[in-house]
Each structure stands twice: as C-alpha cells, then as structure tokens.
Amino acid sequence: ISSSRLTVNAASERSYIMIKPDGVQRGLVGDIISRFERKGFALKGLKLFQTPQDLAEEHYSELKERPFFPALVKYIVSGPVVCMVWEGPGVVASARKLIGATNPLNAEPGTIRGDFAIVSGRNVVHGSDSPANGEREIALWFKEGELVDWEPTVLPWVLEL
Ligand code: UDP
Numbered sequence: 001i002s003s004s005r006l007t008v009n010a011a012s013e014r015s016y017i018m019i020k021p022d023g024v025q026r027g028l029v030g031d032i033i034s035r036f037e038r039k040g041f042a043l044k045g046l047k048l049f050q051t052p053q054d055l056a057e058e059h060y061s062e063l064k065e066r067p068f069f070p071a072l073v074k075y076i077v078s079g080p081v082v083c084m085v086w087e088g089p090g091v092v093a094s095a096r097k098l099i100g101a102t103n104p105l106n107a108e109p110g111t112i113r114g115d116f117a118i119v120s121g122r123n124v125v126h127g128s129d130s131p132a133n134g135e136r137e138i139a140l141w142f143k144e145g146e147l148v149d150w151e152p153t154v155l156p157w158v159l160e161l
Helices: 021-025 029-039 053-059 069-076 091-099 112-116 131-141
Strands: 012-019 042-049 081-089 125-127
Touching (some): 012 131, 021 029, 021 069, 029 042, 029 081, 029 091, 081 091, 091 112, 091 125
Antiparallel strands (some): 042 081
C-alpha cells in the first residue's frame, strides 16, 4: 500500500482532549487514553503538564463571567494534566460522546464521566466542543514541534482508505 493512501482524508479533524488533575490523581490516565485508541483515532500529541494560571484562564475565557469560573481555574491548576491531540474524521463530536455530559450524573454509563465522576467540578476530562475550538485549544496548549506528524499503519483497517 503506497504511503499516500495512508494519508487521512480532508474530512479529518483534530480535538484537544485533556485529562484533568482529578483524572491524573485517581490513576485514570491509561483507561482514558485506551478509550480513544480503541475507537481508532490517531494520537498526534501527548504530554504531562502543570498548567499555569493564565493558560487555564485563557482556555476557559468563554466562561469567565460564570460563578464557577474561579473554582474551575483553581481545579485545573491544582495538579498535573495530560494534554492530548486526537485526530480522525468526526473526532470532535465523537470524543464528546465518549466523554459524556458535563454533569456526570447526566452522563450515560459507558462514557468516561458516566463511569468515573459525580460532579461537574471534578469531571475528569475535557474535550473541545467544535473543530474551530479544537484548533484554538491545540494552539494554546502545544508548542510548534510538540505534535508528531505520523499516521498509524493500521489506518486502512480503521478507515476505508
Ligand atoms: N463546570 C462546573 N460547573 C458548572 C459547569 C461547568 O464546574 O456548572 C466546569 C466543568 O468542569 C466543565 C467546565 O466547567 O467541564 C467547562 O464547562 P463547559 O460548559 O464548557 O462543559 P464541557 O464542555 O467541559 O462539558
């Protein structure tokens, strides 16, 4: 199979997925990464990271007028997070389904939040809510050179390439 056939098509997109400090502290990193791997999405970036206050505020800038904003920022900087970029067709919406509803009590069993969390303020994981926000967040959390340009060799077994 020629390498050009392995290139993800134009329908592909990227999502910024982050395991929040509670997910790291509770030892859920492997389980969460595994769910995206098993689905078939491609991991393009991955790092353990201690979030500075200003980055947490910028990431959630759309929510800065909300009453829970100070607690949210405090939560995000409270310990290391795992920053990831996942790529594939429809990855943004699909990741939101894998993650589940913001309030974990409303999240379906089988989703990450449905399986592992109880309250919104400790809901274990973040996923971009649109492709445009995905790109905005990837640019915020990753520097040039931190992402890896590669395609899984199994891609033709996951996508109809
Ligand atoms: N959040 C919270 N209380 C709320 C709503 C949201 O603590 O009443 C937190 C929660 O951790 C959530 C994050 O703020 O994941 C961002 O909120 P958003 O509405 O964007 O939810 P998400 O896209 O993460 O599901």
